Amino acid sequence: MPKVVADISVSLDGFVTGPDAGPELGLGRGGEGLHTWALEPDAVDREVLDEAVDATGVVVMGRRLFDIIDAPDGWNDEMGYGAGRAAQPPLLVVTRTPPAEVRLADRTTFIVGGIRSAVAKGVAMSDERDVVVMGGGHTVRTAIEAGVVDELRLHLAPVLLGGGTPLFTGAGPRSLRQIHVRASAHATHLTYRLD
Numbered sequence: 001m002p003k004v005v006a007d008i009s010v011s012l013d014g015f016v017t018g019p020d021a022g023p024e025l026g027l028g029r030g031g032e033g034l035h036t037w038a039l040e041p042d043a044v045d046r047e048v049l050d051e052a053v054d055a056t057g058v059v060v061m062g063r064r065l066f067d068i069i070d071a072p073d074g075w076n077d078e079m080g081y082g083a084g085r086a087a088q089p090p091l092l093v094v095t096r097t098p099p100a101e102v103r104l105a106d107r108t109t110f111i112v113g114g115i116r117s118a119v120a121k122g123v124a125m126s127d128e129r130d131v132v133v134m135g136g137g138h139t140v141r142t143a144i145e146a147g148v149v150d151e152l153r154l155h156l157a158p159v160l161l162g163g164g165t166p167l168f169t170g171a172g173p174r175s176l177r178q179i180h181v182r183a184s185a186h187a188t189h190l191t192y193r194l195d
Contacts, residue, residue: 002057002126004119004148006133006140008167009034009155009187015164016137026068033159037186038083044184052153053082056089057129058122060115062139063095070103081134089132090125092118094139115139119148137165145171149194152176156188 010016011034018028027034037045059081061069069075080086091108098110111118115133122131133143143149180191 002123002128002131003150004123004131004133004143005151005153006143006149007052007153007155008135008137008140009037009157010167011157011159011161011164013160013162014166014168015161016135016140016167017165018161019163021165023067023071026065028161028164030159030161031164034155034157034161035083037155037157037184037189040186041083042185044182044189045186048155048182048184048189049082049085052132053085053087055130056081056087056132057126058092058131059089060092060094060118060122060131060133060139060143062136063093063097065134065136065139066091066093066095066108067099070099070108072103075104092122092125094118115142115146116148119143119146137167141168141171144194151179152192152194154190154192156190157186 008016018031021028038049041049078086081089088107093108093110094115095110096112102108111121119131133140133149176192176194179193182189
């Protein structure tokens with residue numbers, strides 16, 4: 001059975017975007033530092049990225065993130081899932097209202113039944129590779145709270161954003177089991193098992 005992995009970059013102060021994130025400024029003000037590890041990888045970052053992309057069968061994301069990657073300046077043949085790897089796994093987008101037009105229509109399915117439905121569909125579609133819930137922050141948090149995530153992978157960037165989209169707003173107490181840590185020049189890559 002495929003593993004469900006929530007995978008997201010986060011600042012030292014707990015934000016997955018900087019302030020004023022939106023369609024025109026996807027990572028918010030100052031948020032670019034969250035993805036330096038993927039966009040300017042050293043050998044460790046490259047290995048982490050390659051392993052994750054190779055293990056991904058299906059990607060689940062929220063509508064706000066999809067609107068950013070589907071925009072004209074979003075993902076393309078050179079930059080996409082896995083940064084410069086530009087992999088093209090099937091995308092399942094959790095939304096209440098699918099858009100009328102989609103640039104990435106060839107690989108996108110809209111799921112109106114919520115995060116549980118999206119993850120269940122991803123597991124059914126996957127070829128035993130991981131179902132990756134990649135964001136945004138609300139989608140990752142909702143998946144964890146729904147109990148559908150097996151592992152949480154955080155890419156802890158050495159930046160303080162001072163505001164933006166927090167990853168764990170209002171989360172209840174929970175213990176995780178740390179199963180892997182790798183440090184690079186740009187991030188500390190942490191993997192936790194959710195029991």
